[in-house]
Amino acid sequence: MPTLEEAFTTLQPAVVECQQELPFCQVTQFTAIQAIVDNLAAAKRVHIVDLGIKSGSHWPIIMQAHAGRQECQLELLKITAVGPHKERIEEIGTIAKLKPCVMVMIEIEASTNTPNFLDRFDAALYLCAAVFNCHEDCMERENSCRVLLEGVFIWEGIQNIITTEGEERIHRQEKLEFWRAYWQDLASLK
Template structure:
């Protein structure tokens, strides 16, 4: 794609048409992403560690309120409710989830309704609110219906990096989260540097990062697995093309490492919370359940940790509170 564009073999708007085709294709890959998530340990470890940390910080609460900035399938809340029901130390009277989104409203509502149905089977008092905003700039604390008796947590999985290319929106979101002043904010992000203006640097970073991701699929999924083909060709294929071939405003996929995020969070008065030894131990037990788990490892980094594949950092998990 980049060679074609530089030599004039394709029109400059060729990348825009590819992005449109991708959006249409992605409408049908949710089931593939979910199946991929079940078989490859990387994202499951992030999700489990995040919610183990949230639960630890809300353990003594009677009412809990989780503000989720990217709810997706919501399977993490099924695990959370099962954990709460199985633990004698829990005395939860009410669980509330606020799902915030800018697109796919019907999918978000379906997810929340499914969680409400599951909560009934567990005899858990549960409510949800879907907050749709046309633009992140429209997200305000007043939309959240906060209750002074609740303990609030914010969960931000892989959402902040999507706003790197729109710094005013990223800062606006962080200012509103600060107004919420949650007990804990748990953030999972891609651990890579895909922001360099130099093509060679981006190519090298993408080569090592996505090489490790594709290796994880090779180890955990068969060659003819449909989910693997979709993830390689559509989901991650689009990311690689955007990072390597696009320039300027067209390059919308940008990732930075947790050390850079730490400097950014400090500007908003955020203090990193050390993830517990119990979280680390439980996450390692989860990894051991996978046949390919010996290639996945956790590396303590600051207060959080990095999820690695054969020594290559893939994701970061960190927890924060406001001073």
């Protein structure tokens, strides 16, 4: 099985198909796209920076929405995609320097970043149970997308959350309260 990084770069058609089959992927993408379209309705020049781009399948929808605007025609739409590699994202620098007028973050709400192993294990168990229940309701067991999700993405996520510490742990989901405080602190630095 490929690693998570390899899966995002080599299994693009399968990743896109998985996103189309799972309702929660569709809901999060629709919500993100709508937030962007609503907040940029009066903008003439738009630069979108996608940190950690996976498939990019949502950007044609943004382009179509902006192309169909009758009032306030768009003069420029620039999309900068940064791959899922942590090093590339870190090269971009602290997002605050870009001074975004809207920022959309899609994150799993779970507390898998606690230093206490038992708390982290418990949170990972609840998260995975919810994901497996969703797969059970939305996909057949033999579905190639389900096999890919469970065999690559979820397996690596579980392994990373439970067996790694420090810098090596890349899966660090947090609760909504954490992200609210984080973005408020970042905004106060401006």
